[in-house]
Amino acid sequence: MSPESTEVQVRPGVEGDLEALTALYNHYVGETAITFDTAIFTPEERRPWLLSHPEDGPHRLMVATEPETGEVLGYATSSPFRMKPAYATSVETTVYVAPGAGRRGVGTLLYTALFEALSDEDLHRAYAGIALPNEASARLHERFGFRHVGTYREVGRKFGRYWDVAWYEKPL
Numbered sequence: 001m002s003p004e005s006t007e008v009q010v011r012p013g014v015e016g017d018l019e020a021l022t023a024l025y026n027h028y029v030g031e032t033a034i035t036f037d038t039a040i041f042t043p044e045e046r047r048p049w050l051l052s053h054p055e056d057g058p059h060r061l062m063v064a065t066e067p068e069t070g071e072v073l074g075y076a077t078s079s080p081f082r083m084k085p086a087y088a089t090s091v092e093t094t095v096y097v098a099p100g101a102g103r104r105g106v107g108t109l110l111y112t113a114l115f116e117a118l119s120d121e122d123l124h125r126a127y128a129g130i131a132l133p134n135e136a137s138a139r140l141h142e143r144f145g146f147r148h149v150g151t152y153r154e155v156g157r158k159f160g161r162y163w164d165v166a167w168y169e170k171p172l
């Protein structure tokens with residue numbers, strides 16, 4: 001990890017982050033198949049997502065900021081894996097770092113803070129679905145103890161072609 005990354009601050013996300021988080025996510029929605037959302041969001045459309053990740057409980061939002069400017073550098077979430085009640089001990093996690101802020105350890109800081117925050121929750125498994133190819137994400141998830149459990153072939157269509165999603169699992 002570079003020395004720069006030690007300056008980055010990580011804290012729970014708040015409503016004041018809504019615009020910056022929406023803009024960050026919209027970059028990946030509009031420019032990549034990393035997420036299978038296909039239409040960019042207004043901040044208002046994205047508000048329910050933000051509010052569904054409060055400061056306690058199993059479904060969290062952690063935000064990384066540049067200390068001097070407060071600029072949002074990335075975020076990580078834990079979210080319901082599936083809605084049926086027996087899935088309540090599983091979460092799906094994801095992490096997005098702003099374009100231009102990659103390879104500075106921000107993703108590592110975010111996942112460190114997220115899994116620390118989840119350590120007292122009644123959770124048993126975390127899952128991550130990685131649209132392929134995405135070497136950076138695979139490496140980050142493996143670093144945090146996720147293991148590849150299978151790949152859904154051509155499970156999504158975006159930009160006129162089909163994409164595989166590799167699923168990763170981590171014991172909590």
Ligand SMILES: CC(C)(COP(=O)(O)OP(=O)(O)OC[C@H]1O[C@@H](n2cnc3c(N)ncnc32)[C@H](O)[C@@H]1OP(=O)(O)O)[C@@H](O)C(=O)NCCC(=O)NCCS
Binds near residue numbers: 096098106130134136
């Ligand atoms: C995946 C992502 C979150 C990684 O964040 P990051 O801050 O760049 O990662 P870090 O600097 O903490 O490095 C973590 C690991 O990823 C690797 N990595 C980061 N960027 C990489 C790249 N472009 N190519 C290959 N490996 C890369 C690092 O080498 C490191 O690997 P190691 O643990 O084997 O040393 C970031 O690249 C990103 O936001 N990508 C776009 C969104 C995305 O793919 N999110 C995940 C959805 S499943």
